[in-house]
Amino acid sequence: MDYSIPPLLGYLLALVQLLGIATAIHAVFTVRTAQGAIAWAIALLFMPYLTLLPYLVFGRSTFDAYIKARRHADREMRNAMTNLNWRPWAEEALAALESEAYGNLRAMPRLSRMPCLANNQVRLLIDGEATFAAIFAAIGAARQAILIQFFTVHDDALGRRLQTLLLERAAAGVVVCLLYDSIGSHGLPRSYIERLRSGGVQIEAFATRSGMLNRFQVNFRNHRKIVVVDGECGFIGGHNVSDLYLGLKPPLAPWRDTHIELHGPVVACLQESFAEDWFWATRQLPPLILPEAYPGSGMLCQVLTSGPADAQETCSLFFVEAIHAARERVWITSPYFIPDEAVFAALRLAALRNVDVRILLPARPDHRTVFAASSLYAFEALHAGVRVFRYQPGFLHQKVVLIDQDAAAIGSANLDNRSFRLNFEIMLLTVDRGFATEVERMLEDDFAQSRELAAGDDQNIHRLRQLGMRVARLISPIL
Template sequence: MIKFFPELYTIFHFFSLIAAVHAGLTVRTSQGAVAWAVSLVAFPPLALPLYLMFGRNKFNGYIETLREINSKNKNSLLQLGSPLSRHKVTRSGTKLEYFDRLTKLPASQKNFVELLIDGKATFDAIFDAIKRADTYILIEFFIVHDDETGTRLKDHLIAKAKTGVKIFFLYDEVGSNKLGSQYISDMRRAGINILPFWTTQGIRNRFQLNFRNHRKIVVVDGKVAFVGGHNVGDAYLGKDPGIGHWRDTHVKIRGAAVQAVQLAFTEDWYWSARETPDIDLRSEPFMAGDMDAIVLPSGPASRLEVCSLTFVQLINTAKKRLWIASPYFVPNSAVVTALQLASLRGVKIRIMLPLKPDHLLVYLASYSYLYQMSLPNIRFFRYEDGFMHQKVILVDDDLALVGTANIDNRSLYLNFEIGILVHDQVFAGEVEKMLEADFLKCRESGLKEYENKSWVFKLSVRLSHLFSPII
């Protein structure tokens, strides 16, 4: 081994130089490009494998693959989107008008969006909808556990599959890497179409462990859809004694916006299966209420940084109030700047974070932003009643977002995410009431708390901040 080490090092160094050039041409920020280039040149055996796994922030092949759908007649994206277009919001002055340019999906009217607070309400509603399914079920989760809750989901789906309901199930290959083969084979034997979302599919993605499909989607018969923060497992019902109460928020959607949710699912399914679900997804949406809403899918395959731009636009829209609940707060410079400017123009900002961490690096890195956020009108709160995992934003008195995206670099650049933005005073009022109850279970935090920490904690915060682009 020692005899061949110089030759092996030369090979590593050669390919590391190529990777360093690639980093200089493609890495998103100049700081990141310099960091990768220096590491690749100085430490080739260590840096090259890391660069292959974590070096890119664009997901290759997804958009190109989706173009294949529109070359076919059945269930093309254009056909799937046509019912949604017939119910789009046409009046001027709506606060949703800029977001459709980001996602290429129109804001729709006559929706009804219902808050589902915590796991019991969420899974009760999802299981009830599954029981009522007549034709098809589309389901996609980041994490699925083979525990009591996961088994209940499997049993409900198998029971419906036996009645002839077609079921299409996606799970993330990284997030659900512990999902047993027996769980999957049980479903397949029942006739359920179940696949992983292949984030490592394709030669250029083969070694990339950085991308995730973080979406949580359920659609039943094209009439009702669910999105939000919950994964599938007992912990999300508060049954993990090490975590305790799991505070999360989901929504149940009826109306034209359901079409947009199933369109996002169809794109993901096509990536994994290379075919659209073998069902007619073009049914006319069921009109259910008077809420204007837009579904906001985002991901690393898009040319624009849709998730980041969505957050920035929401912050810029705020005139009086901005409440943010996110389990992870590792924002990019654009979001930081938008929050600073909102503070200076008088917007009252509250940011709710968990007191108890589930990912230590992210938890520590969030403290590094307190200096930049130590401004008038910005207040931080730490949720004390278990772990707070919801992703909710309330803007003024009439605009609210619920979804899967955290305010961290992973959601902003590396994950496939989805959320729904609702422009409606009644819904915003319900979100306000929900968050007010959550703030009562928080204690106020901020820069002073950080300054009183030990030097070991502060050093840990600074070191964790270095990993913020990939955590």
């Protein structure tokens, strides 16, 4: 009996193997992190039949053609805004930067493209009911323009409430621009979009798959959540538009999240971030509004935007800088904990400096592979002297950093590789003791509803689950 491989099949197998070798070399040269490059290269060398297509979709994290196009669009947008005489408004609101707390964050003035601004008011919004009550109230009072951007918009009860409200304001003559991520909102039905569009709402999808070279690109996402009303009131944080974020969908309910409401000159920075993404999607500027005057007192704030088109890894560097700046404490909450080497080293060093380092994570998984990898990192952090807590009542989705007694950051960025290198994110850094105290009280309440991991907890995990955690960690750089 002849067991030889047919010649054509043999040629195909050899071709796939050669493609695997060539693609592994490509991964070594192009994947941004050493861990990611190793993970892809090994998989492509030994399992090319299984990994070539996933690498085409998920692995080419630089996507030079897309990044160059995005950077070019950003330059065009900034040139257009310069013609509007946009930035000079900030001169009176620029912070003197004499704050000791801000001075400890020495890299921030150059890490962020946005200036640190004084005279802002920030209100903490805890969980979905408070968040959407404030957002809907602001939208309902809009007179000129509404800029609204979410990663996920669902056609459910909350999504339809938003839809109705936007249609009402558009009918009243308010300019409404709605931007959603094409991957995060992949389930949004065409009927939802067309009803808004026919009612006068300008609605667009943020996509990164334009162009022949990017047609398989689904790895970059716009994870920002921004609402700006009349150039005077802004919102950012962790919530998306879905009943899930109101805690109405088990098994993840109740949903724990945090948003903030902003007033003052920093709202202009939210408009600039929105304009950058809107310009990419439409090649047009949205309506941009600057109030004639701002209140004469308030806190220091700085917007930090980050994304894969940045020349440097802005989001990862922000976490490293925040941890290094801490002298007394750094408390971080995130739904996912997959730090890169730099962030994990910063956490270790902070613990060695006797800084009170705490990480608050969910006790329930929404993505099991990510949760498994996150669990292994959590135990390693515990052994390095970091206090790790698991939030018990429901799923924890907030993204908050509290630094010492005066500084706090809230926004959309998670403590993982996707936020560090693949997603477009936005965070707001605040420097104000009163607001930091509010954040401290909020987190203390969360810690009170959490279980702190103890030394030896990892010894009670079944061997098979430990193996799963380690396998998940191996692929964590590409999650």
